[in-house]
Amino acid sequence: MILDTARDASSFSRLELAALKAAEWLADLVFPPTCGHCGRVDARFCASCRDELDRCPLEIAKPPVVQLNGLCSTGRHHGLLASAVRAFKYEDAADLRDLLAERLIVALSEQAWLVDAVVPVPLHADRLLDRGYNQSALMGERLARWLGIRFEPGLLGRIRNTGQQAQLSGDERIMNVDGAFAADPAVKGLSVLLVDDVVTTGATLSACAAALRAQNARAVYGIALSHALSHA
Numbered sequence: 001m002i003l004d005t006a007r008d009a010s011s012f013s014r015l016e017l018a019a020l021k022a023a024e025w026l027a028d029l030v031f032p033p034t035c036g037h038c039g040r041v042d043a044r045f046c047a048s049c050r051d052e053l054d055r056c057p058l059e060i061a062k063p064p065v066v067q068l069n070g071l072c073s074t075g076r077h078h079g080l081l082a083s084a085v086r087a088f089k090y091e092d093a094a095d096l097r098d099l100l101a102e103r104l105i106v107a108l109s110e111q112a113w114l115v116d117a118v119v120p121v122p123l124h125a126d127r128l129l130d131r132g133y134n135q136s137a138l139m140g141e142r143l144a145r146w147l148g149i150r151f152e153p154g155l156l157g158r159i160r161n162t163g164q165q166a167q168l169s170g171d172e173r174i175m176n177v178d179g180a181f182a183a184d185p186a187v188k189g190l191s192v193l194l195v196d197d198v199v200t201t202g203a204t205l206s207a208c209a210a211a212l213r214a215q216n217a218r219a220v221y222g223i224a225l226s227h228a229l230s231h232a
């Protein structure tokens with residue numbers, strides 16, 4: 001979303017945000033987006049790449065991450081899958097969302113995990129306002145519906161804006177997210193499934209799990225679309 005960086009995102013009114021959306025729509029009309037994977041003028045992740053991803057088999061990996069009882073991802077963060085995850089992060093594309101959620105459902109169906117509630121990794125309020133949606137929440141909602149269990153985004157909150165993790169080293173990432181999350185006491189005794197888009201070092205999922213455990217969650221599992229962990 002196009003935001004004037006001189007202003008705090010929270011100072012935009014609903015009307016101003018709608019105007020910005022309309023401006024973006026107009027810009028897309030004049031300068032059509034190109035696919036981030038193949039460069040075709042279409043959407044940010046084109047129909048042809050979506051079809052290819054749909055046919056692409058899952059490479060389910062189970063990288064170990066501290067604080068988690070189990071973690072699985074649908075494949076390595078490279079190529080087509082990485083392009084799809086990036087496009088989904090910056091574009092609220094309903095068909096891409098369903099395609100990616102479907103991958104999570106297939107990966108999850110192979111795990112013998114007993115979970116009571118699905119909780120997305122939360123975005124900070126500023127980032128949520130900027131992007132307009134939390135991609136992990138969109139997928140988490142579908143997972144919960146498929147599992148027939150509760151979708152509980154309110155059980156975990158981000159109490160500190162940690163900024164972008166991408167430029168940080170492994171140790172810096174751990175320090176950056178330390179204490180950034182807080183869980184609701186209502187999580188006591190529950191087995192929780194955390195949903196994230198990409199796991200890079202596991203620092204974020206680990207900090208989320210620590211917050212849930214601090215409020216006596218019984219177990220914490222994680223699922224992600226892709227992973228970039230070298231030891232996976």
Ligand SMILES: [Zn+2]
Binds near residue numbers: 038039040045046
């Ligand atoms: Zn494409």
